[in-house]
Amino acid sequence: MRETITPRRALQMVVIAAIALTFLLPLYWLTISALRPEEDIFRYLNPFGPWTLLPNRLTFENITELWSGSFSRAIANSLVVALVTVIAGLMVCAPAAFALAVIDFPGRSAIFTAMIVSFLIPFDAIAVPLYSIMRGFNLQNSYAGLILPGIGNGLAIFLLRQFFQGIPKDLREAAMVDGMGWFQIFWNIYLPLSKPALISAALIMFIFQWQAYLWPLLIAPSNDMKVAAVALAQFSSAYNVSFGLIFAGAMFLSLIPMLIFVFFQQYFTNSVAATGSKE
Known part of the structure; x- marks a missing residue:
């Protein structure tokens, strides 16, 4: 009907x-x-x-001129930084979220509170002190310097923790009766059930690195290590503004995350909805 x-x-x-x-x-x-x-x-x-x-x-003159220059290298740098951050970030954030959600240990609430505060502080406020630390380790103009600050993402940990808390305790208790340890429970039970949350956390970390401007400008100013956002900004100077190249570059910078989000939007929506229902 x-x-x-x-x-x-x-x-x-x-x-x-x-x-x-x-x-x-x-x-x-x-x-x-x-x-x-x-x-x-x-x-x-x-x-x-x-x-x-x-x-x-x-x-297509603007697009042809854009890709004939160094912008293609900048796009490649952004993709490498964002994808490696996602992989390494999930390896760090997922176990951290599991520990905060499931394992009862002294100081858990204090650590969770500190983690919440960490992603409420604007990154610009800590960029200069963080640069001093990275310079001490000689990580300027390197992928490591670009990637490391994005691995421990507080918002991703929060999202995963809230999702993990919604998984029934009965599954964990049954696994412990069968002799599973914490890592086996995390790997065999929690991760397979958390696909929407993992994809959402990956999207958060990808966008964080893809749109980053201030940190790459500080830590990696060399031409070989420029990321796309920094390369795009350099089409505008005090004496010349190449609007055609700016619009063409901005189109590609918008297109890639937009396509990724459209493809995974169902998982992101499900994860956010589930996260909002946790206490």
């Missing part, structure tokens, strides 16, 4: 569609600006007309 669409329901759908289009408009503008000749990007803004949103000329 087909669902009857009432006038109220139709109005709700129209409002939701309008809101969705409002959020998509900047992405559309970004894309068409990347494909326009540079002299046409701002030509039709005033007065507002049909050519403002409907380009009369499209070109």
Whole structure:
């Protein structure tokens, strides 16, 4: 039986569609600006007309020029940093979250509170002291210097801990009766049941590194180690602004995480919903 669409329901759908289009408009503008000749990007803004949103000329010159330079190396650096951070970060954050959620040990509440405070502090506030530490270990202009600060992600630990707390204790107790240790319980029971939370934590760490600007600018200013966000900013200087390259670079910087999120959005939504239901 087909669902009857009432006038109220139709109005709700129209409002939701309008809101969705409002959020998509900047992405559309970004894309068409990347494909326009540079002299046409701002030509039709005033007065507002049909050519403002409907380009009369499209070109791949901006994209070709972008990838013919050092931006491709910067994209590769960002991907390496983000992917290694995700892998190493899950290896650190998942056991830490398991210990905070399941194992009862002295000082657990204090450690959890400190961890909560850690991700409430803006990273910019600790960037300079952290740079001094990294310089002491001679980690400037290295992948290690770019990756290490992103491994222990407090928000990822919090998300995983809350999810682990929702797994029934009966499973853990039955495993202990069978002679399993803590690592076996973590590996064989908690991890297989926590796929949505693990993917969500991975997305958080990936985005944290992908959009990072201040820390890569401090720790890795050399041309060989520049990440995409830093390379994009350098298309603008005091004497010249290459808007075509900026829009083309921003399009690629937006496209990669957007595709990843669209592919994994169901897991992210399920994980956040489950996390919000924990005490």
